[in-house]
Amino acid sequence: MLDERARPYAIVAKLMRRAKSIFPAAQVRTARERDLPALEALYRELHLDSYESLAVSPARMRAAFRRLARDRDHRILVAESGGRIVGTVHLIVVPHLGHGLKPFAIVENVVVTADARSLGVGEAMMDAAAALAVRRGCYKLALTTNVRRTRAHRFYERLGWRRTHHGYSLGNK
Numbered sequence: 001m002l003d004e005r006a007r008p009y010a011i012v013a014k015l016m017r018r019a020k021s022i023f024p025a026a027q028v029r030t031a032r033e034r035d036l037p038a039l040e041a042l043y044r045e046l047h048l049d050s051y052e053s054l055a056v057s058p059a060r061m062r063a064a065f066r067r068l069a070r071d072r073d074h075r076i077l078v079a080e081s082g083g084r085i086v087g088t089v090h091l092i093v094v095p096h097l098g099h100g101l102k103p104f105a106i107v108e109n110v111v112v113t114a115d116a117r118s119l120g121v122g123e124a125m126m127d128a129a130a131a132l133a134v135r136r137g138c139y140k141l142a143l144t145t146n147v148r149r150t151r152a153h154r155f156y157e158r159l160g161w162r163r164t165h166h167g168y169s170l171g172n173k
Helices: 007-022 033-046 058-070 121-135 150-158
Strands: 027-030 074-081 084-094 104-112 141-143
Touching: 027 121, 033 058, 033 074, 033 084, 033 104, 058 074, 074 121, 084 121, 104 121, 121 141
Parallel strands: 104 141
Antiparallel strands: 027 074, 074 084, 084 104
16 A cells, blocks of 8 residues: 555656657657747746747748758757647757867757656657757757756756756846
8 A cells, every 4th residue: 555645646657647648749850941930939938937938930940940951060959749839949069179170969949848848759769859959960969948847957967867967047037
């Protein structure tokens, strides 16, 4: 018999296993221009409290997307499940003069729709981003996350990411 304190966790674990069996596995691929409305919705979820101040016109978004899509050092990935975009991550490869001229990569804008969280989507996207970084010869893959996003911190740590640096930002709330 389960300890009474453990019972709610066992119920949640059972529900998560059931949801994973129902939710179609996400396929990660490079974003296409026709994905822009879904990407904007995901970015809105990422910045719930401030998105309206960050929003741009569809024409500006399209122009920026086209510019990034032509740049081999930028890769916007999406996770698609059941014909629906449920997540995105932006991988940026940065060439530089250190580490024997090996580039490094940064992961940005990691977001999964609320209804697809904890179902393996984020993990699939991070695996795909890491594989791309390895293929590009990057000596490290880095990310920053808001200090308030403790759930995201637990997610990254579960995937094996470790806190290695102390970061600072300018011009950011």
